[in-house]
Amino acid sequence: MIVQAFNAFSENTVLLPDGGGGVVVIDPGFSTVQEWNWFDDVLSSQGWEPRAVLLTHAHLDHVMGCHGMHRRFGLKPMLHALDEPTYAMAPRAAELYGISLDPLPELHGRRLEADETVEFGSLRLTVRFTPGHAPGHVVFVDNQADRVIGGDVLFQGSIGRTDLPGGDASALARSIEDVLYGLPDHFEVVPGHGPSTTIGAERTSNPYVNAEGTGMLQQG
Ligand SMILES: [Zn+2]
Ligand SMILES: [Zn+2]
Numbered sequence: 001m002i003v004q005a006f007n008a009f010s011e012n013t014v015l016l017p018d019g020g021g022g023v024v025v026i027d028p029g030f031s032t033v034q035e036w037n038w039f040d041d042v043l044s045s046q047g048w049e050p051r052a053v054l055l056t057h058a059h060l061d062h063v064m065g066c067h068g069m070h071r072r073f074g075l076k077p078m079l080h081a082l083d084e085p086t087y088a089m090a091p092r093a094a095e096l097y098g099i100s101l102d103p104l105p106e107l108h109g110r111r112l113e114a115d116e117t118v119e120f121g122s123l124r125l126t127v128r129f130t131p132g133h134a135p136g137h138v139v140f141v142d143n144q145a146d147r148v149i150g151g152d153v154l155f156q157g158s159i160g161r162t163d164l165p166g167g168d169a170s171a172l173a174r175s176i177e178d179v180l181y182g183l184p185d186h187f188e189v190v191p192g193h194g195p196s197t198t199i200g201a202e203r204t205s206n207p208y209v210n211a212e213g214t215g216m217l218q219q220g
Pocket of ligand 2: 009011059061062152192193
């Protein structure tokens with residue numbers, strides 16, 4: 001796995017090799033020539049060929065590389081059906097932020113479904129539905145590597161914001177308590193922003209949602 005932050009929002013793009021020369025790109029955030037050059041260097045040094053684009057959710061910062069992934073590799077992004085409106089809204093969000101966004105490609109014909117396992121080569125990712133930050137947010141659990149690619153649900157010492165369209169604070173708290181904290185303590189959380197953490201560290205001391213129920217977002 002390679003994780004690298006891109007674009008004005010320092011969004012973590014995650015590259016997961018499929019064990020057969022392919023690589024799955026989660027939340028492609030490439031937005032400048034330099035960022036695409038970084039990706040090209042990784043592809044040639046690792047000998048990887050992009051095989052799929054998956055989205056945890058479709059906020060602007062997570063889709064900035066979708067145009068290029070389609071134009072250069074013919075890959076259309078896969079997401080959960082409930083995040084289609086978020087995807088459709090991304091160009092408007094770019095305008096509001098005053099950021100240029102290349103036209104987004106058509107979505108892949110296949111939608112990600114809650115609790116399904118998607119396979120690419122030897123890579124198996126279980127899709128878990130985690131709404132709250134975005135209405136169709138999902139996380140990808142990699143049980144072979146003991147980690148979860150978590151998007152903007154749970155961060156080191158923080159959680160995703162819920163003030164954007166489709167945000168829902170109590171849904172987010174439930175997603176974290178029921179889905180993320182249902183994973184083993186030693187699982188690594190690779191978030192959409194900032195450093196990785198572990199389920200156990202956040203369950204114990206996350207100030208917003210924790211196992212004690214004393215977090216700022218919890219009823220207790
Ligand atoms: Zn987001
Ligand atoms: Zn984000």
